[in-house]
Every structure is written in C-alpha cells, then in structure tokens.
Amino acid sequence: MNEKALKALEYDKIIDQLTAKASSPMGKNLCKDLKPCRDLEQIQTMQTQTKDALSRLFQKGTLSFHKVKDIRGSIKRLEIGSTLGIGELLDICSVLENTAKAKSYGRFDRETETCDSLDAMFQNLEPLTPLSSEIRRCILSEEEISDDASPGLKQVRRSMKITNDRIHSQLNSLLNGSARSYLQDGVITMRNGRYCLPVKAEYKGQVPGMIHDQSSTGSTLFIEPMSVVKLNNDLRQLEIQEQKEIEIVLSDLSEQAAQYQEVLTDNLNILIELDFIFARAGLALEHNASEPQFNTDGKIQLKKARHPLIHKKQVVPIDIRLGDDFDLLVVTGPNTGGKTVSLKTVGLLTLMGQSGLHIPAGDHSVLSVFEEVYADIGDEQSIEQSLSTFSSHMTNVVSFLEKATDKSLVLFDELGAGTDPTEGAALAIAILSHLHRQGIRTMATTHYSELKVYALSTPGVENASCEFDVETLRPTYRLLIGVPGKSNAFAISSKLGLPDFIIEKAKEQISEQDESFEDVISKLEASRITLEKEQLEIQQYKAEIESLKKQLEEKQEKFDARKEKIIREANEQAHEILREAKEYADQTMKTFHKFQKEHISTADVENERQNLRKKMSKLEKNMAMKPKKSQPGKRLRPSDLSIGASVKIISMNLTGTVSTKPDAKGNLFVQTGIFRTQVHLSDLELVDEVVVNTPLMQRTRAGKIKMSKSANVSTEINLLGKTVDEAIAELDKYLDDAYIAHLSSVRIVHGKGTGALRKGVHNYLRRQKHVATYRLGEFGEGDAGVTIVEFKK
Numbered sequence: 001m002n003e004k005a006l007k008a009l010e011y012d013k014i015i016d017q018l019t020a021k022a023s024s025p026m027g028k029n030l031c032k033d034l035k036p037c038r039d040l041e042q043i044q045t046m047q048t049q050t051k052d053a054l055s056r057l058f059q060k061g062t063l064s065f066h067k068v069k070d071i072r073g074s075i076k077r078l079e080i081g082s083t084l085g086i087g088e089l090l091d092i093c094s095v096l097e098n099t100a101k102a103k104s105y106g107r108f109d110r111e112t113e114t115c116d117s118l119d120a121m122f123q124n125l126e127p128l129t130p131l132s133s134e135i136r137r138c139i140l141s142e143e144e145i146s147d148d149a150s151p152g153l154k155q156v157r158r159s160m161k162i163t164n165d166r167i168h169s170q171l172n173s174l175l176n177g178s179a180r181s182y183l184q185d186g187v188i189t190m191r192n193g194r195y196c197l198p199v200k201a202e203y204k205g206q207v208p209g210m211i212h213d214q215s216s217t218g219s220t221l222f223i224e225p226m227s228v229v230k231l232n233n234d235l236r237q238l239e240i241q242e243q244k245e246i247e248i249v250l251s252d253l254s255e256q257a258a259q260y261q262e263v264l265t266d267n268l269n270i271l272i273e274l275d276f277i278f279a280r281a282g283l284a285l286e287h288n289a290s291e292p293q294f295n296t297d298g299k300i301q302l303k304k305a306r307h308p309l310i311h312k313k314q315v316v317p318i319d320i321r322l323g324d325d326f327d328l329l330v331v332t333g334p335n336t337g338g339k340t341v342s343l344k345t346v347g348l349l350t351l352m353g354q355s356g357l358h359i360p361a362g363d364h365s366v367l368s369v370f371e372e373v374y375a376d377i378g379d380e381q382s383i384e385q386s387l388s389t390f391s392s393h394m395t396n397v398v399s400f401l402e403k404a405t406d407k408s409l410v411l412f413d414e415l416g417a418g419t420d421p422t423e424g425a426a427l428a429i430a431i432l433s434h435l436h437r438q439g440i441r442t443m444a445t446t447h448y449s450e451l452k453v454y455a456l457s458t459p460g461v462e463n464a465s466c467e468f469d470v471e472t473l474r475p476t477y478r479l480l481i482g483v484p485g486k487s488n489a490f491a492i493s494s495k496l497g498l499p500d501f502i503i504e505k506a507k508e509q510i511s512e513q514d515e516s517f518e519d520v521i522s523k524l525e526a527s528r529i530t531l532e533k534e535q536l537e538i539q540q541y542k543a544e545i546e547s548l549k550k551q552l553e554e555k556q557e558k559f560d561a562r563k564e565k566i567i568r569e570a571n572e573q574a575h576e577i578l579r580e581a582k583e584y585a586d587q588t589m590k591t592f593h594k595f596q597k598e599h600i601s602t603a604d605v606e607n608e609r610q611n612l613r614k615k616m617s618k619l620e621k622n623m624a625m626k627p628k629k630s631q632p633g634k635r636l637r638p639s640d641l642s643i644g645a646s647v648k649i650i651s652m653n654l655t656g657t658v659s660t661k662p663d664a665k666g667n668l669f670v671q672t673g674i675f676r677t678q679v680h681l682s683d684l685e686l687v688d689e690v691v692v693n694t695p696l697m698q699r700t701r702a703g704k705i706k707m708s709k710s711a712n713v714s715t716e717i718n719l720l721g722k723t724v725d726e727a728i729a730e731l732d733k734y735l736d737d738a739y740i741a742h743l744s745s746v747r748i749v750h751g752k753g754t755g756a757l758r759k760g761v762h763n764y765l766r767r768q769k770h771v772a773t774y775r776l777g778e779f780g781e782g783d784a785g786v787t788i789v790e791f792k793k
Helices: 003-008 009-021 025-032 040-060 072-079 088-108 119-123 129-139 151-175 203-206 226-258 259-289 340-356 389-403 421-437 449-459 489-495 500-509 513-597 602-623 724-740 754-768
Strands: 139-140 189-191 194-200 209-214 221-227 291-297 299-305 316-322 328-332 366-370 374-375 408-412 439-448 463-471 474-481 646-647 654-658 666-673 675-680 684-686 716-718 745-749 772-776 788-791
Touching: 003 340, 003 374, 009 259, 009 340, 009 439, 025 259, 025 513, 040 259, 040 340, 072 088, 072 226, 072 259, 088 119, 088 139, 088 226, 129 139, 129 226, 139 226, 139 259, 139 421, 139 646, 151 194, 151 221, 151 226, 189 221, 194 209, 194 226, 203 221, 203 316, 209 754, 299 340, 316 474, 316 754, 328 340, 328 421, 328 449, 340 366, 340 374, 340 408, 340 439, 366 772, 374 389, 389 408, 421 439, 421 449, 421 513, 421 788, 449 463, 489 788, 646 666, 716 724, 716 788, 724 754, 724 788, 754 772, 754 788
Parallel strands: 291 366, 328 439, 328 463, 374 408, 408 439, 716 745
Antiparallel strands: 189 194, 194 221, 209 221, 299 316, 299 366, 463 474, 646 654, 646 684, 654 666, 666 675, 745 788, 772 788
8 A cells, every 4th residue: 555545544543553552562563564455365364353352352351462572582592502591581481471371361161152263373372381480480580590499509599698697797796896996887898799897097907807998088998807808708609609500590491491492483473463463453442343344346335434533422423335336426515524534434444444453333334455545635735846735636646547446446635626616627527537437436525516517417426415504504424425515605604694795796606507506406405304304203103113012012921921820820729629629528428428327426417517618618718809908007106116127208108217216206317218307206107128038147036037238239349438437337238238148259449549448448357257258359350459358158
C-alpha cells in the first residue's frame, strides 16, 4: 500500500493503538511494522487468529507477555559456547516462566471446548520447567547468587563468614581495649576492601599496622592493625575463590541452557507471535469490532460501520455498499455533514481488514481485497512547491489515473474543487467517467449539482447523501444511498440571519434548471423522511403487537400448566380418597360378617355403624372445598414486640423491622428501608416471617429459624470509605448472612490506602469460627485491595 494513502486515512493512529496493546518489545515491533496484505488466504488466516484470540479473551481473560525479554543475543552467545551473565540467565528464566503461563492459558477443556487456530501454537510451547527452576534456585537476583547454588560456593561463603567474625572480634578487642584512646571514632571502617580503624595521626606509632588512607584534613589515619592483616588476606583470597565458584555456577547453568537453544528460539518466536495476535484481539475488544467477510470481486457492504478514531459516544454508525449494483458512489451534502468521515471510514476499514484487524462494524460486513488504495483527502496546498489546492489535488489525480487498476479502490474528497465551478464539475465528471469505464471501485464527495445529475443518469453510478437537519442546522451524519443531497446553502444562510432580500437575489442568479433540480431533491427528501417515519411507526406497532402476543402466549401456557396441575392433583386426591373408602368398606364388610358368625350384640353393631358414618363424613369434608377464613386483627401488646421483629405499618401499608421498644405512650421507631419512622403500637401488626429448615443453624423449639435477606446476599461487600468500627459492624452482619446463604466464598473490598482497614478486617476474620481461610486478592482479583474469604463446609 502506498504511504500517502496510509497517512491520509490515518492508518498510523490505528497502528499506535495496536502497539499499545502489545506487552513485549518484540511484539510491539511486529505491531509497528504491520501493513495491509494483498493475499486473501493470509488475510483470512490473520482474521481467524484474531477471532480465536478474542474468543479466548472473553472466556479466560487477558494473557500478558510482559516477561518476554529479547534473548536472541543470549541464544547466539550460547551457540558459540559463551558463559551467560546473571541478567541474561534471568531473562531466559522470565521467558520460560511466561511460556509456562501461556501453556497453561492455552489448555482447553476437551469436553466443552474445541481447538482453534491458536491451539497448535500453545501446544508447541515447551516451558522447560527444570531449567527455569534451577536458574531461580541458583540466582536470587541480578546482584545475588544463592549460597546453595553449589557445594563449593556454600563452603567458601561459610569460611568467609567465619573469617569476617574473627576480624571483627580482633578489631572489637582493640576498640574496647588498649587502643581505644588512640582512635578518632570507636568504629570499624573499610578501605580498599580491607578492615581498618580510624587512628588519630599523632598516635599512629601506638597502633602498628598498614596505613591505607587518611582523612582530608590529615588528622585521621585509617590503619589496618597487624593482628588482622593475615585475616584480611585470607578474606581477600576467599572472595577470589567465591568469584570463581560463581563463574562455575553460571557456566553450568549456561551449559544446561545451551542444550535447548532451538526450543528457546521456538518459544520466543511463538510468544512474540501470540503477543501480536492478542494485541489485535485487544484492539477488537476495545472497538467492539467484528470479523469481516472477504471477497476478491470488489464488493463492499459495511453494516453499522463506525470510524474507529471517533469517540464511541459521538460516532454515528453508517451503512455503505459499493461494487454490487454500482462501482461508483457520489456522496453529496452540506459541509460538516459527514461526507469525508464516510469516505475515510470505507478506506480505513479496508486497510484494517486487510491487516488482519477486526473492523468496528456489524456482523457479516463484507470487504474486498484491493491491491492498492488511493486516497485524495484534505487540503495539500504547498507554498514551498508553489502548488495551490487545485494543483495539489490534480497532482494526486494524475498519479491515480496512471496506476489504478480494477483491483484498486480510489477515494476522492471534493473532486474538482479549488477552481472555476463549471470547469471543475466538467473535469470531475470526465475523471469519474474514465474510472467507471475501467471498472475501478470509486467513492467521491462533491458539492456540484452536475455530478448529482451524472450519477442519476449513468448506469452503475449511484448517488448518496449525508442527512442534514435544516431546523437545527446540525448534520445527523447518516449516509443515505440512492438519494442525492442538497447543499442547503440558502436555508442555512437564512437560519443564520442573512437578510431575505439577499437570499432572493441569490436565487435569481441560479438557472431555472438548477432550481428545478434542487426542488426535486427537496421533494424527494421530504417524501423519504415521511416514509421513514411511517415505517418506524409500523415497526413500533409490530414490535408492540409481537410483545403482546408473546405475553398472551406465556399467560396461556401458564394457565394451561396450572389447569393440568390442578386436575392432576385433584385426580390424585380423589383416587386416594376412593382407595381409603374402598379399604374401609372392605374392612367394614369383614367386621359385619364376623358379627353375624359370632352373634355380637346389637349395641356393638350400632356402635360400628356410627364409626362408619363418622369416617364417611370425614371423607366428604376432605373432598369439599374449604373457604379461607379471615382472622380478625389482634391488638398488639408491648410484650409482643422485640427489636428486629418484622411488622406492617397499617396506615402506610409498609413493612419494616422494630428498631426500639415502645415507650410509655406506646410509640416506637420502625426501620422501613432507608427511613426510620415513629409510629404508635395500635398502627402495627406482626408479619409472619418465612421460615426455613437448615442443618447448619441452631434450631428453635419448632425446629425452624427465621429466613432473612441472606438468601439473596451478594458475593461481595464494599467497605471503602468506612472507619474500622463501621466496617467491622457491617462486615459482621454480612458474613452471617453469607454463611446462612451457603456461599462458599465472598470478596471483601477494603482498598489499599494506609492498610488500617485491611488490618482491622484481617484481625476480625482471624477470630471467626465459621471462616476457614482468608487471603489477599491475586492479580486480576483486586490485588491487596480485596480479601477473599472461604467458609467452612
């Protein structure tokens, strides 16, 4: 793609946004070097990778590559057998640790997920965990090697510690003994890597030893006493030995890393490529973009397309098509109406799509693969080159006409502007006709009425206009294909206060043909607006009817289901009653037969008959419908109420909880939502609370407990801005509710701040018997600003 078009369409700003999404320096370089591609297969591969990465972002969250260092130089040094430094080995370790994280991120559940285009990349990663673990074991930081890196290093450092202790013991004995009066300060210092004492210059003969330095005034000499000279020499030798042991450790680690040169190179290349792919997915997520469909036929169909460099809240989506019924689109309308934005949207989205980036447009939008995009947009007037606006535009047009083919997309902004209108319009028509004959996909914006007529009268050429509201003098930025636009110069001037006589005079200057054409456009515009309003009303009516129909169907389904349930339950109940009646009848017949055989008395027979009648009456009562009896209201007494009891305020038809006990007059406070209301005892009635059986709570005498709002408790509590006492009071109630609701874990948001609130929360949690464990949040959970609490099972 030519750099001029990339600059005119602001492609570099999209690349800047993409680069910011990459984590590693090498990934950022890939983003910076991204250019539109002409190969359809490669474009589709990149689009698929972007789509699959975006899907993984939705499912698993972000994947960071910030630990991926550029170790290519270190790998080259390993090839020639060099020993790597501490920093280089740590960089290799960081790459391997990032490889392990990426490998874990890339694993998918074979039962619920299917492999995608990125699966092979993740599978080819080799974390080399033993190597990275060994590097971490031996190297603590860029300045420190672990004592346990090798037995030799451990032995040398143990000897150094013993020698150091002996030197300090000797020097301390001098400090606290005979040499104390000769010293400038009672401290042990070091000069040239050797331990010394600060001796007053006049007493240098009293402290035999080697002079290593003196103060700036000469009053203090730094003397190494003879008693520690040998120990200092021994310490120096041990330091040399320590350095040799460190070199052995680094050499050993380098040899281990050298065995995996190819694996390290492959890991690095895959991680860089993944960083690049996930940067594209991150940009798609930010723009709410979708994957476009591609063709090589020059067809463009963008649905609800948005310019990616305009803020989401300000941009107006537009529908644009080109290359199906027409290959030349002439966009007209007033200034600031969105013509140039429409032009740039088509060009920039084409470049983004061919770069493997998703585009901010609706699903199933269509783009074509163009070998070249030419764009003449903006004022390129140049004083240095003595070029006027018209000349600079014509220079671009000439180059376009020389290079453009039927595989090109050409974009003109205000074609033919900057010169005499009649000549400019004629030139514009001639240029567009030439491109049209060659079948080159072209979009052009213009003010010329002649181009509107040309588009209306030429097959394969279509008009489009950017809608403008004359009443508010504001563009709507909607693109209307098939309708030529008006410049609205007279209407806008009138609204801005230009005298009517001047406007009338101006109208006399235009020809009757032009005026008639503008009137036709006005009528078409009015008819279109009326038709759109009617269509919108029809759509609203359809939506309302569909909603009512759906509600009616849902009600009917619920009614039928309820009806079937009632009938089923009634049949089951009747069957049970009949079964009981049959069993009792059989038992009764057996009893009467028994009475006949055993000559039972008449009184006993009559008694059995009475029992049968009672049983039959009971069955009849079970089959009859029992009307509900309303219970008369019960006047409450102060002893009936306890703090926290649920009550209903009769006069206000509100429910709440008792906050205080009734006073002598029967007045008390009731908490209803956020309001605390004073009411009289006579205006209250108790509310039956829902009860629930639970094996986890202590039962009441009835084997039940009160059901509170804990059934709907949130999994998170926010304590930001509260004092420790306020937070603990609220947290205590919240944890009880969460535990009753059987939540396995909850999230406490306390923020970082000074740490006082976090400390208070942790002190409280430490004392709670129903808390199993608690920990600070990890990366992605809120870090040290939150605490995750796990309840006991």
